[in-house]
Amino acid sequence: MLMQNVKGTFDFFGNEQLLRKKTQSVLQEVFELYDFDGMDSTMLNELDLLTSKYAGGDEIVKEMYQLTDQGMRNLGLRYDLTIPFAKVIALNPSIELPYKRYEIGKVFRDGPVKRGRLREFLQCDVDIVGVEGPEAEAELMQVAVEAFKRLNVPITLRWNNRKFLGEILEKNGVTSDEKLSVMLTLDKIEKIGNEGVVKELISKGLDPQVTSALTELIQIDDSSFEYLSNKYNIEKSKGSLEVHALQQLIDKLELDKACQFDPFLSRGLSFYTGTVYEIFDASKTFTSSLGGGGRYDAIIGKLVGREDIQYPTVGISFGMESIMEMIKNRPIQLPQPVVVVLPIGETVSVVLKTAAVLRSNGIRTGLEISKRKLKKSLSSVAAKGIRFVILIGEDEANAGMIRLKDMKEKTEIVVTLEEAIKRIEYERKSVL
Amino acid sequence: MLMQNVKGTFDFFGNEQLLRKKTQSVLQEVFELYDFDGMDSTMLNELDLLTSKYAGGDEIVKEMYQLTDQGMRNLGLRYDLTIPFAKVIALNPSIELPYKRYEIGKVFRDGPVKRGRLREFLQCDVDIVGVEGPEAEAELMQVAVEAFKRLNVPITLRWNNRKFLGEILEKNGVTSDEKLSVMLTLDKIEKIGNEGVVKELISKGLDPQVTSALTELIQIDDSSFEYLSNKYNIEKSKGSLEVHALQQLIDKLELDKACQFDPFLSRGLSFYTGTVYEIFDASKTFTSSLGGGGRYDAIIGKLVGREDIQYPTVGISFGMESIMEMIKNRPIQLPQPVVVVLPIGETVSVVLKTAAVLRSNGIRTGLEISKRKLKKSLSSVAAKGIRFVILIGEDEANAGMIRLKDMKEKTEIVVTLEEAIKRIEYERKSVL
Numbered sequence: 123m124l125m126q127n128v129k130g131t132f133d134f135f136g137n138e139q140l141l142r143k144k145t146q147s148v149l150q151e152v153f154e155l156y157d158f159d160g161m162d163s164t165m166l167n168e169l170d171l172l173t174s175k176y177a178g179g180d181e182i183v184k185e186m187y188q189l190t191d192q193g194m195r196n197l198g199l200r201y202d203l204t205i206p207f208a209k210v211i212a213l214n215p216s217i218e219l220p221y222k223r224y225e226i227g228k229v230f231r232d233g234p235v236k237r238g239r240l241r242e243f244l245q246c247d248v249d250i251v252g253v254e255g256p257e258a259e260a261e262l263m264q265v266a267v268e269a270f271k272r273l274n275v276p277i278t279l280r281w282n283n284r285k286f287l288g289e290i291l292e293k294n295g296v297t298s299d300e301k302l303s304v305m306l307t308l309d310k311i312e313k314i315g316n317e318g319v320v321k322e323l324i325s326k327g328l329d330p331q332v333t334s335a336l337t338e339l340i341q342i343d344d345s346s347f348e349y350l351s352n353k354y355n356i357e358k359s360k361g362s363l364e365v366h367a368l369q370q371l372i373d374k375l376e377l378d379k380a381c382q383f384d385p386f387l388s389r390g391l392s393f394y395t396g397t398v399y400e401i402f403d404a405s406k407t408f409t410s411s412l413g414g415g416g417r418y419d420a421i422i423g424k425l426v427g428r429e430d431i432q433y434p435t436v437g438i439s440f441g442m443e444s445i446m447e448m449i450k451n452r453p454i455q456l457p458q459p460v461v462v463v464l465p466i467g468e469t470v471s472v473v474l475k476t477a478a479v480l481r482s483n484g485i486r487t488g489l490e491i492s493k494r495k496l497k498k499s500l501s502s503v504a505a506k507g508i509r510f511v512i513l514i515g516e517d518e519a520n521a522g523m524i525r526l527k528d529m530k531e532k533t534e535i536v537v538t539l540e541e542a543i544k545r546i547e548y549e550r551k552s553v554l
Numbered sequence: 555m556l557m558q559n560v561k562g563t564f565d566f567f568g569n570e571q572l573l574r575k576k577t578q579s580v581l582q583e584v585f586e587l588y589d590f591d592g593m594d595s596t597m598l599n600e601l602d603l604l605t606s607k608y609a610g611g612d613e614i615v616k617e618m619y620q621l622t623d624q625g626m627r628n629l630g631l632r633y634d635l636t637i638p639f640a641k642v643i644a645l646n647p648s649i650e651l652p653y654k655r656y657e658i659g660k661v662f663r664d665g666p667v668k669r670g671r672l673r674e675f676l677q678c679d680v681d682i683v684g685v686e687g688p689e690a691e692a693e694l695m696q697v698a699v700e701a702f703k704r705l706n707v708p709i710t711l712r713w714n715n716r717k718f719l720g721e722i723l724e725k726n727g728v729t730s731d732e733k734l735s736v737m738l739t740l741d742k743i744e745k746i747g748n749e750g751v752v753k754e755l756i757s758k759g760l761d762p763q764v765t766s767a768l769t770e771l772i773q774i775d776d777s778s779f780e781y782l783s784n785k786y787n788i789e790k791s792k793g794s795l796e797v798h799a800l801q802q803l804i805d806k807l808e809l810d811k812a813c814q815f816d817p818f819l820s821r822g823l824s825f826y827t828g829t830v831y832e833i834f835d836a837s838k839t840f841t842s843s844l845g846g847g848g849r850y851d852a853i854i855g856k857l858v859g860r861e862d863i864q865y866p867t868v869g870i871s872f873g874m875e876s877i878m879e880m881i882k883n884r885p886i887q888l889p890q891p892v893v894v895v896l897p898i899g900e901t902v903s904v905v906l907k908t909a910a911v912l913r914s915n916g917i918r919t920g921l922e923i924s925k926r927k928l929k930k931s932l933s934s935v936a937a938k939g940i941r942f943v944i945l946i947g948e949d950e951a952n953a954g955m956i957r958l959k960d961m962k963e964k965t966e967i968v969v970t971l972e973e974a975i976k977r978i979e980y981e982r983k984s985v986l
Contacts, residue, residue, distance in 0.1 A: 125603070125644055125857055128629055131596040133642045135655065139592045155913040157891050157920045160571045164563040165597075165660060166619075166674050171557070187598075189621040189631075191664045191673075197560055199621075210565045212557050220924060223567065228597060232623045241623075242598050257902050257923050264910045374903035375910070425557055459589050470689050471806035478696045478807070481587040488589045491689050492652060 130241030141454050142244075142446060145273065146226055149246045149440060152269045153224035156261070158248050161223040163206035165230075169196035174425070177205050181306075181390055185233040199230040203247040204393075204418070204437055211251055211433065212425040219252030219433075226442075238410045238444040247415075249437035255417065256368040259397045260375060262438045266401060266413065267380050269440065275448055276404035277412060279380055282387040283368075283397050284416075286347075286361030290385065293354040294335040300328060305388035308340065312409075316340055340386060347383050364396055380404075395419045399438055408448050413440040459488030461510035461546055462503050466496065472519045476512060476539060483543055504529050510546055562673030573886050574676075574878060577705065578658055581678045581872060584701045585656035588693065590680050593655040595638035597662075601628035606857070609637045613738075613822055617665040631662040635679040636825075636850070636869055643683055643865065644857040651684030651865075658874075670842045670876040679847075681869035687849065688800040691829045692807060694870045698833060698845065699812050701872065707880055708836035709844060711812055714819040715800075715829050716848070718783075718793030722817065725786040726767040732760060737820035740772065744841075748772055772818060779815050796828060812836075827851045831870055840880050845872040891920030893942035893978060894935050898928065904951045908944060908971055915975055936961050942978055 127133065134142055154160075173183050187199040200206050203225050211217060226246045235241060248265055250258040263279060270277045287308075288301055296304050307322045314322070319340060323333050342350075347369060351362045365383070372381050389398040398416035403409070415438035422433035461480060465473040470491060480487040488508070490499045503511055513525040518536065526542045527534045528549075537545070559565065566574055582592075605615050619631040632638050635657050643649060658678045667673060680697055682690040695711060702709045719740075720733055728736050739754045746754070751772060755765050774782075779801060783794045797815070804813050821830040830848035835841075847870035854865035893912060897905040902923060912919040920940070922931045935943055945957040950968065958974045959966045960981075969977070 125641065126600060127596060127641075127645070128598045128600060128627070129623075129625070131598050133593070133595045133638070133645075135591060135593040135642065135646075135649075139594055142594070143592060152913075154889065155916065155918050157918060159567060159888070160575060161565070161567040162571055162574070163565045164559060164674055166560045166563050166662070168558065168560060187621050187623065187629075189619050191561075191619065193561070195560070197619075206565070209557065209559075210567065213559070213565075214567075217567075230598070242596055253923065257906060257921075260903075260906055261909075261921070264906065264913075268910065268914060371903050371906070375907050456591070457586065471692075471803050474689060474692055474696065474803070475807050477693075478700065481584075481696075482700060484587065486587050486589060489689075489693070491685065 128241070130235040132240065132242075137454050137456055138446075138450065140456055141450065141452065142442065144454070145442065145445060145449070146244075146246065148272050149269055150224070150226065152265060152272060153246075153248055156222070156248070156265050156268075158222040158224040161207070161210065161225045162227065163200070163203065163210055163225060165200050165228065166197050167200055167206065167209070169198045171209060171425075172198040172201065172205060177393065177421070180392075182231070185231040187230050187232055201231050202229055203227060203245050203439065204249070205421075207247070207249050207437070208418075208421045208425055208435070211422050211435075220250060220258075221252055222248070222250050224248045236410075238408070238441070238447040240443050244442035246440040246442060247437055249435060251422065251433055251435040253436075254419075254432075254434045255396065255436060256364065256371055258434075258436045259368050259417065260371040260377070262399070262415065262436060263372065263377050263381050264375065266399075266438060266440075267377060270401070270412075273445065273449065275412070275445065277380060277401050278382055278404045279399055279401050280382055280384040280387050281368075281397060281399045282384050283361050283365045284388060284394050285396055286351075286356075286359070286365045287385060287388055289356050289359045289361045290339070290350060290354055291336075293356065294339060295329060295332040296336070300326070302392055304328070304336070306390060308336075308386045309388045309390060311340060311386055345385050347385070350385055368397060389414060389416055391416075393418045393421050397436065401440075403448060408444065410444050410447075411441065412444045412448070413438060415439050457486065458506055458508050459486050460508070460550065461485060461512055462488040462490050462499075462508055463512045463514065464490045464496070464499055466513055466515040469514045469516060469519045472514050476514060476524060479539060480512075480543065480546075483547075485543070485546060500527075500529075509549070512542065560673070562667040562671075564672065564674075569886050569888055570878075570882065572888055573882065573884065574874065576886070577874065577877060577881070578676075578678065580704050581701055582656070582658065584697060584704060585678075585680055588654070588680070588697050588700075590654040590656040593639070593642065593657045594659065595632070595635065595642055595657060597632050597660065598629050599632055599638060599641070601630045603641060603857075604630040604633065604637060609825070609853070612824075614663070617663040619662050619664055633663050634661055635659060635677050635871065636681070637853075639679070639681050639869070640850075640853045640857055640867070643854050643867075652682060652690075653684060654680070654682050656680045668842075670840070670873070670879040672875050676874035678872040678874060679869055681867060683854065683865055683867040685868075686851075686864075686866045687828065687868060688796065688803055690866075690868045691800050691849065692803040692809070694847065694868060695804065695809050695813050695831070696807065698831075698870060698872075699809060702833070702844075705877065705881065707844070707877065709812060709833050710814055710836045711831055711833050712814050712816040712819050713800075713829060713831045714816050715793050715797045716820060716826050717828055718779075718788075718791070718797045719817060719820055721788050721791050721793045722771070722782060722786055723768075725788065726771060727761060727764040728768070732758070734824055736760070736768070738822060740768075740818045741820045741822060743772060743818055777817050779817065782817055800829060821846060821848055823848075825850045825853050829868065833872075835880060840876065842876050842879075843873065844876045844880070845870060847871050889918065890938055890940050891918045892940070892982065893917060893944055894920040894922050894940055895944045895946065896922045896928070896931055898945055898947040901946045901948060901951045904946050908946060908956060911971060912944075912975065912978075915979075917975070917978060932959075932961075941981070944974065 394416040396417035400414040401412040417436040511527040826848040828849035832846040833844040849868040943959040
């Protein structure tokens with residue numbers, strides 16, 4: 123069958139598109155209040171960039187759409203907004219640091235399709251480059267809390283620090299070669315449960331003593347930062363100091379209710395170097411992540427190939443498709459015309475001209491030129507809750523007048539268009 | 555070299571992105587005043603849809619990016635917003651006709667790159683399905699005229715009717731097999747000149763008599779509709795009647811200055827069935843098209859495979875990249891924070907918290923936490939024309955107060971944050 127959408131892709135229109143756009147506006151407004159600068163990076167990218175070892179890593183590259191152009195260049199569709207951002211910073215040394223950007227755009231992943239997870243989907247990202255932290259981390263948490271507050275979605279933001287987790291793993295005998303792989307497994311606790319994690323750890327062929335230490339670790343009663351740093355005697359380690367500093371800020375900013383430390387969170391991507399975040403629905407009606415991010419200090423410098431410039435960077439991404447899964451049933455009213463203009467007889471040209479004048483005056487105007495019976499047209503207008511109708515018959519047209527019907531007041535007057543515009547605007551303002 | 559953009563693709567940020575977004579907002583505002591409904595169709599599409607004989611035709615398919623997914627499905631990136639729109643209508647019989655949509659989104663073409671012509675670029679389309687015309691054609695001309703008026707770009711919209719052109723070609727001995735191919739050549743007059751067109755016509759191996767008749771035709775002195783329909787005695791033909799009806803409407807709507815009839819215009823795409831448009835810079839400083847479109851009555855019905863339902867459709871597309879080429883040097887001011895908050899000493903947490911309160915009150919707020927010297931920070935704020943600075947030292951923090959500097963009035967007061975917000979908002983409103 124020719125007519126079908128590609129698996130995992132959807133068209134949006136009507137109420138759904140309106141709600142999507144409103145959600146994007148809310149996010150954009152918050153991003154701009156927080157003084158982030160808008161960006162629109164390329165969707166097509168050099169394959170080498172997307173598969174570079176500093177980029178997303180094997181897991182994500184497997185799901186990348188690849189293509190070639192007529193010049194046989196190897197390209198890929200972006201799978202996130204992070205690598206393209208790193209590219210923009212690397213390519214534009216004139217950008218003054220610290221730099222804060224936001225971007226709302228589509229990304230593509232050829233992966234499993236489920237609720238809130240599509241193959242072509244919208245991400246909304248903010249990133250700060252040039253601040254070592256933890257102020258930048260805390261500011262992104264503020265952005266997330268403010269944005270979801272405005273969206274009226276209760277969230278829990280879980281956070282961790284990869285260095286700290288790495289230090290704990292070391293203390294449990296995990297070698298540096300095994301570290302990333304073990305982290306990726308621990309990250310799945312929510313998804314596959316403790317048993318699933320243990321099974322996967324065993325399958326990795328770690329030293330049995332290490333596996334049993336890790337099994338004990340994930341079943342620990344008290345997984346607080348204080349308990350763990352004390353238990354492993356790493357209170358003064360680099361990771362511990364970072365966690366401590368950010369926790370202090372979170373407490374002072376009174377973000378501690380929404381932002382909870384989780385020592386087993388690590389996020390799938392290999393490029394994170396410090397703090398990682400993941401945002402969840404606090405009401406737990408929706409279990410997938412609503413967004414996430416983290417610090418990736420190493421990528422830009424490595425892409426640029428200059429070890430002498432520091433590009434400490436931290437970002438957070440909001441997933442539009444997950445957010446929509448949570449709010450899609452909210453009532454929303456498609457914008458309606460303020461006034462509908464109707465011809466009676468051969469007055470279509472006058473109707474079109476009248477409509478253009480109304481529109482250039484900032485009045486959203488509909489046309490009813492479908493040649494239905496007048497009564498039908500009027501009842502359709504009434505059903506939509508549209509208040510004003512302008513009828514133009516040949517008599518009115520010849521006299522340079524229009525017939526203004528107020529469907530609410532049930533009045534009808536013959537006036538000039540200027541007079542009608544005044545009345546419509548007066549009534550609109552008195553409603554606002 | 556790893557770090558480069560794909561040929562014909564660009565990243566946008568800073569002033570350029572701001573100007574692009576403002577331009578999109580202007581277009582979107584006009585589209586909504588004209589009562590079009592927003593849409594966001596898929597970028598990935600089934601290859602079969604994009605290459606279907608009812609779609610864009612060979613010329614455009616050559617420039618399509620193709621790819622496969624892991625399930626080995628054959629896909630393509632959309633090369634315009636028209637075919638995806640036709641798909642949405644075909645797939646959603648519940649959409650009530652007439653239906654008016656707008657869409658602003660990226661499309662992809664692997665073609666030659668030049669000024670205003672990229673490989674990944676933004677189009678802004680409006681389409682009306684369910685109106686046979688010519689009111690729909692005229693309404694789209696109104697949209698174009700209003701939109702470019704608001705953008706302050708002087709335009710000439712050239713228009714024609716493919717049926718009418720086809721009738722003239724028939725009268726000149728062009729067979730129906732040759733018609734489309736001859737049209738595509740005539741369409742290049744502006745690009746390759748009369749001589750180029752004649753050369754291309756000869757290369758097509760038409761009957762020499764036909765070629766010489768066409769050569770005469772394109773060099774005709776009077777290319778008005780009246781002259782041509784009279785000369786070829788086709789005043790009552792289908793094409794002539796359509797041209798006449800639309801011309802009448804254009805005159806009555808006083809669009810005749812901006813909208814000029816051009817009997818040799820035909821547009822590259824094969825799917826147009828009646829009216830075609832193309833928009834040009836009236837000042838002729840930029841020679842590429844700023845947009846175009848036309849009537850494509852056949853596509854949707856054929857995609858649906860139902861001959862019993864009529865889907866008369868007409869659309870017009872605005873090319874963001876061409877528009878940007880014309881307006882990119884306009885002065886524009888990047889949005890600046892209304893106020894910048896600065897820590898003095900160890901008050902970063904108070905600064906972050908203060909900033910969050912300002913932001914949740916709708917005040918765009920910047921942070922200056924780069925640890926530069928205070929004097930440097932202040933002069934950078936002043937250079938950007940930002941009026942307010944909030945300084946928070948440890949004394950202020952302990953007292954629950956902030957220090958508000960008004961850079962314009964050169965005053966400095968120690969007040970509560972609530973008081974500062976009141977003052978900032980008062981000054982902002984008195985500026986507006």
